[in-house]
Amino acid sequence: MDGKRQQLNLRREVGLVGAVALIAGTMIGSGIFMSPQYVLSSIGSPGASLVVWACSGLLAILASLSYAELGTVIAESGGEYIYILRTSGPAVAFMLIFSSVTFARPAGVAGISLSFAQYTVAPFYTDCAPPVPVVKCVAAVAILVLATVNCLNVRLAMSIQVVFLVAKVLALVVIVIGGVTMLVNGHVHNFEDSFADTNVGISPIGIAFYQGLWSYDGWNNLNYAFTFVLFAKPLGIWAMTFGPFGSLPLGNDMTSPHVQVNLPRAVLIAIPMVTLLYLLVNVSYLTVLTPSELMSSSAVAVTWGNKVLGRWGWVMSVAAALSAFGSLNGTFFSGGRVCFVAAREGHMPGILAMAHIHRLTPSPALIFTTGISLLVLLIGDFQSIVNFFSFTAWFFYAITISGLLYLKVKKPDLPRPYKVPIIIPVLVLIAAVFLVLAPIIDNPQIEYLYVSLFIFSGILVYIPVIHYKLCPGLLTRMTLFLQLFLEVAPAEKNL
Template sequence: MKTEGTENSKSASEMPDKILGTGSQNVALKREVGLFSSVCLIAGIMIGSGIFMSPEWVLYYMGSPGASLLIWAAGGVLSMLGGLCYVELGTTIKESGGNYIYLLRNFGPLPAFLYMYTTLILTGPSKTAANALSFAKYVAAPFYEGCAPPQVVVKCVAAICILVVTAINCFNVKLATGTQNVFTAAKLLALFLILVGGVVVLIRGQTMNLQNAFQDTAVGFGPVGLAFYQALWAYDGWNMLNNVTEEVKRPQKTLPRAILIAIPVVTFLYVMVNVSYFAVMTTNEFLKSNAPAVTWGSKILGTWMWLIPVSVAMSTFGTINGTTFAAGRVWHVAAREGHLPDIFSMVHVQRLTPFPPLIIKAFLALCMIIPGDFVSIVNYCSFMTWLVIGVSTAGLLKIKIIEPKHPTSYKVPIIVPVILLIASVYLVLAPIIDKPQIEYLYAVLCILSGIFLYFPLIHFKCHPKFLSKITLHLQLFLQVIPTAKNID
C-alpha cells in the first residue's frame, strides 16, 4: 500500500543496477499503441465469443428476427454513445485505468476501490475463464466428432490458452499489440465470410425466413433488458482503450478516431451477420442451435464448415489477449494509487510490462476454469458492467456541470451522457424489476463486501509489517521496479 510503498521504493533504490537499470523515477510505460493498434484493440476485444453465442438468446428473449435485429442495431448505437462519452473522459482525465480512475477522480477512493475489488476477484477472471473455455471447446471439437470433448481436455486447453496469452503480454507491448492486430484481422475476415454468405443467399431469393419479421415479438420491460444484456455482451470492450491511455500515442487524437472507426465497423458486421443467420435458418432452427455460426456453416459451407470453429477459436483468443492487455493496466494503476500492494504497480526493468498484475490475473482465471451457465455469466457480468458505466457517466456529467470549461480537446453534447446514463439505469433495473434472480443479489453483496477490506486496509492503513519484505523479495525475483505516470 502507499505507506509501505515509500519503504519499498527506498529498498528498491538500493537494489543492484542490473535489476533497477537507470532509475525507477524515470521509468514509465511506453506510448507504443498507435491508431491502427487502437482500432484493433477495441474491435478485437469486442468481437469475441458473443457474436457466435449470444444471437440465439437475443432471439429467445425478443421472439422475432426483426426485433432481434433492432436490438443488435440499438446495442451498436448505445456502444457508440458510450464510446463518445469515454473519449471525453479519457481526454480530460489523461491517466490509464478506465472506469477505476474515473471513479477515483470524480467520486473518491471508496467507489474506485469497490470497482477494482469486484473486477479483481470476480468479473475480470470470470470473463477470461469463460472466453478461454469457449476457445477450448472449439479447438477440441474436431478431435471428438459426434460427441462433446471431455471436460478435462477442455479445461487443459483453456489453461494453456490463458498461459500463452499471459506469456505474450509479459514479453513486451509490441508482441501483445501485434498479436492483437493479427487476430483482429482474422476475426474480421471470418465475420465478413458469414456476411457475404448471407448476402448471396438473399440475392438468390431465399427471403422467406425474413418475411413477417416482427411476428411474435415479445414486449415488456424485462425481456428487452435481458435481450440487451446478451447483445451488449457481444459489444463489451468498446471502452477498453481507456484502460491504456498512458500507452496510446497522441491520445487526444487517437482515442476519438479509434472509437469512431471501430464501433461502427463492428456494429455493421454484427447486424449483417445476424441477417445472414436469419436468411439461412428458420426461427426454430435458430433457437434449437447451441452454436448458430456452426449451424450456419453446415448449411452454407459444406466441407469447408471447419472454417467456423477455427474462426470462433481465433476470435476468442484475440479477445482474451486484448482483455489481458487492458485489464492488467487497471490493477497496475490501482496499486499506484495505493489500493493494492505496491508490487502490482511495478513493471519489468527491461520489458516494461506489468508482470505482477498479469501473473495474478492469469492465476485467478485459472482458478475459475469451471463449467458454467453462459446465460447466467452474461447476465451477472452485464449487470456489474452497466452499473459501473452508469456511475462513470454520472462522473462525466458532474465534470460538465461543475467545470463546463474543463480543458479537453473533445467534448460531447450533454444530451449524450444523459441518454447513456438513462440507458444504464434501465439496463441495471429492468431485469431485476421484471424477473428478480439470486445472481443480482450476489452481485450487490460482492460489491458491498469490499467495504470490509477498504476501511482497515485503505482508510486506516492497517498494513501487515511483513508486506514490505515480501514486496522486496518479489521485486528481486520478478526484476520489477516502480513506475511514474505517463500523462504528457
C-alpha cells in the same frame, strides 16, 4: 541494457484512418460468434434480436462520445477508476478496482476462453453438444498457455496477433457474403412475421442487451485508443487497450484541438461500421438457420458453416477459434494496467504494480488474473459469466457517466476540447440504470444479489485496509517475499 534504463515513449501520430482501424479492431472479437444465439433466446424473435443489435451499437456510440468528453476533462491515466476517483471519491473508486481486479476482468478472460473452447471442440461433436467438462478443460488450457506466453515473451504474443486478426476478418466476411447470397436467392422465410413471440418483459430485454453489448465491448476506451499508440522498447505494445472492462489509456494529452475534431469522427465512423457488420452477420445467421437451430447451437458459426460450406464447414470452426484465441491474447496484452494505476494510488497491493526484472512483463498481475479467471471458469457458464460481468460493468458505467453530468453542471468552466450535448450522457445514464435494474425487476435471481453484495463488500475492505491501514506490515512482508520469489521490481510510472 548498456548501463542505461530504456524508457517508454508515446508517439501521438494516429490519424483518422488509423483511429478507425484501432476502434474497430478493439471492438470486434469473439462475442459476435457466441452472443447471437443468447440474444435471440432472450428476446424471442429474429426481428427483435436485430433491433437489440442495432440499439446496442447506438448505445456504444453515445457512451463512447460521452467518455471522449470525460477524457478531455480528466486527462489522467486510469479510465473509469480515475474518473470515479476524481468525481465520487476514493471509496467508490476502490469498489470499482476491487470488483474489476477480482471479478470483472477475470470474468472477461473466462468468457472469451469459453468461446475459444466451444469452437475448438465443436468439429469433434457434430451430433451433440460438447460435454461441459471437455469445454472447460480446453478453455483452462488456453488461459494457461496465453498467461505463460505473456509472462515469458510478450513480443511473441504480439507477433501472432496478426494471424488472429486475419482469421477474424475472414470468418466474418465469409459469413456476410454467404448470407447475402442466400438472401438474394430468396431465402427469406425466417424473416416472415419476424417479431412474433417477442419477449417484451424488462428482464428478457435487459439480458438480451447484456449479450449484445458484450460484442461491442471496448467502446469505453476508444478515445484513448485513438490518441495514443504505445511505441516503446523493450516492452513492445503489450499495454495497448485490448481487453474488456479495465484496459487503460496510455497517456494524458487529451487537450489537443486535433483530438476535438478527429475523435468524434473516428467514433462516428468506426462504431456504425461495426454495428452494420454485426447486423449483416446476424442477418446471415437468420437467413441460413431457423430460430430454433440458432438458439440450440453451441457454436453458431460452425452450424452455419456446415449448412453453407458443406464439408468445408470446419473452416469456420478454425477461424472462429482463432478469433476467440486472439481476443483472449489481446486481453492478456492489456496486462495489469488496472493494477498498476490502482497500486500507485495505494488501492491495490504494490506487488501488482511490478514487472519481471529480466522479461519486463507484468507477471504478478498476469498470474493473479489467471488464478481468478480459472476459478470463474470452474463455477460459471458463458451466459452467466457475461450476464454478471455486464451487470457489474454497467453499474460502474452509470457511476462514471453520473460524474460527467456532475462536471457539466457544477463545473462548466473546466477546459473541454471536446463537448457533447448534455442529452447524450443523460440518455446513456438512463440506459445504464435500466441495464442494472432490468435483470432483477421481472425475474430476480439470487445470483445478482450475490454479485451486488460482492461489489459493496469492497467498502468492507476499503475501510480497514485502505483508510485505516490496519495491516501494512503483513502486506509489506508478503510483497517482499513475492518480489524475491517472482523476480519482479516496481515498474515505471508510464508503464
